[in-house]
Amino acid sequence: MDSITQAALGAAVAGLVAGKKCSPKVLLAGAALGTLPDLDVLVSYGDPVSDMVKHRGFSHSILVLLPFSFLLAWCWQKWRATTFSFNQLWFLVAACLITHPLLDSFTSYGTQLLWPLSVSVAVSSIFIIDPLYTVPLLVVVAASLLWRRKMARLCGIGLAISSLYLLWSVIALNVIEDRVQSQLADTPMAGKPVFITPTPVNTVLWRVVVLDGDTYWEGLTSLLDDEVTIDFIAKERGQWKLEEKPQHLVMLEDFTRQFVKYEQVGDSLTVTDLRLGMVDYLPFQFVFATLEGDGTWSSALPVQLESPNVRPKHLPALWLRLLGNQNIDANLCHAKECSKPSKSDV
Template sequence: MDSVTQAALGAAVAGVVAGKHCSPKVLLAGAALGTLPDMDVFIHYGDPVSDMVKHRGFSHSIFVLLPFSWLLALAWQRIKPTSFTFMHLWLLIAACLLTHPILDSFTSYGTQLLWPLSASIAVSSIFIIDPLYTVPLLLMVIASLLWRSKGAKLCGIGLGISSLYLAWSVSALSMIENRVEQQLVGTELEGKPVFIAPTPLNTVLWRVVVLGEDTYWEGLSSLLDKNPTIDFIAKERGEWPLADKPDHLQMLEAFTDDFVKYQQIDGTLTATDLRLGMVDYLPFGFRFAQQQADNSWQFMLPTTIEQPNVRIKHVPALWLRLLGNQAIDANLCHQAECPKNQTS
């Protein structure tokens, strides 16, 4: 999730755990602790694919954060003693740190909660920025600064509302999963890998991707649709043309569960993550090989493909689609890539 959300979550958690000791300083410390795991973005692993795959790695692992929180509590007590007992202080620090990756695991990106184990958790029920999750936390944290005697209670209310919304997002995802499963039964798409994620800033309109060998199908489904049938549009996925794959490409494929699109662009072989983004904006694309003068291919250290800016013109259409207007589905796809080949 975004830094504002994580700071608000950390502050609210700190306020609740602090109880009668809740104060502006405690809320500020909680906000700082809530954003601390994301400091790994300043670590450069040598190339953009490694940076992407290893983000939310060790700094988001419960096996790292638990002992780190213990050491941080020890150091805190020695440097600046507080009215907290050691166990209370450790609980506060651990709660602020651990709720960060737990919330991240509900997004689509993938969070390595069990690092160094290779499992990456992505519930994919909430977008990385969702005001309906963040605003209650922010309002209650601000209110707790104004009414300090009720700080812990107010933080608890904000945390409760946001937690209910998070639970709702999982329920909404389940409804869309059931809708997709029922539609694909008996079709050519039955049994193929499916990826479902919320569209930006909401949990009502969902993007659905079905993965084939050299084709993938993309569609939108809103909980407000009167007709539950999803109009899937076939898009070219491409294939890797070489017998060998560079290690970084294999790393990307593993990270995305093979939801990757392959293209040849300007004399380079590229691969793009199909999970993150929508419409004609897929932000995580990389070059892996360069064509030589003799038409052979030379593997290269991955570089990022520059992506076009998000098109503002899509925003009104997305809002109408969220409200259940299924007639505009085709207009939300890039016409060069989305022939009207619909599979029901």
């Protein structure tokens, strides 16, 4: 999730744990602790693919954060005066740190909760920015600064509201999963890898991607749709053109669970993460090889391409699609790249 959300979550958690000992300083410390795990973005692993794959790694691991919170609490108590007992202080620090990766694990990116074990958790029920989750936390943190006698209670209310919304996101995801599996059953697409994620800043409109060899199918479905049939659109997924796959490509494929597409753009061979973003706005696109003058491909360290800009003309269409208007799916992709499926496909 974004830094504002994580700071608000950390402050609210600190306020609730502190109880009657809560103060503005406690909220500020909780906000700082809530954003601390994301400081791993300052670590460079030498190339953009490694930076992407190893983000949300060691700094988001419960196996690291638990002992680190113990050390941090010990240092805090040793060098600064506090009214908290060591156990209270340790629990406050640990709660603020660990709720950060737990929340991240509900997004689509992937969070290595048990690093160094190769276990990446991505529930994919909430977008990385969702005001309906964040605003209640911001409101109660601000309100607690005005009504200081009720700080802990207000923080608890905000956490309850946001947690209920997070629970709703999981329920909504299950509804969409059932809808997708029902449509794909008894078709050639049954059993194919499926990726489902909410579209930006909501849990009503969902994006569905199905891998099918050199093709992938993409569709949108809203909880407000009258007709639950998803209008899938076929897009070319492409193939890797070189005989061998570089280690960085294998790393990216494993990280995305093979949800990537390969495309030649001019003299560059690019690989794009299909999970994050939607339609033409896929921000994680990397150049893995370039075409030499003799017609051979030369691979090197991957280079990340600049993210495409959002076209304002698509925003109203996206909003109408969220509200259940199923006549505008084709307006959200380029006609030359898309084709409608036949009944034998889906």
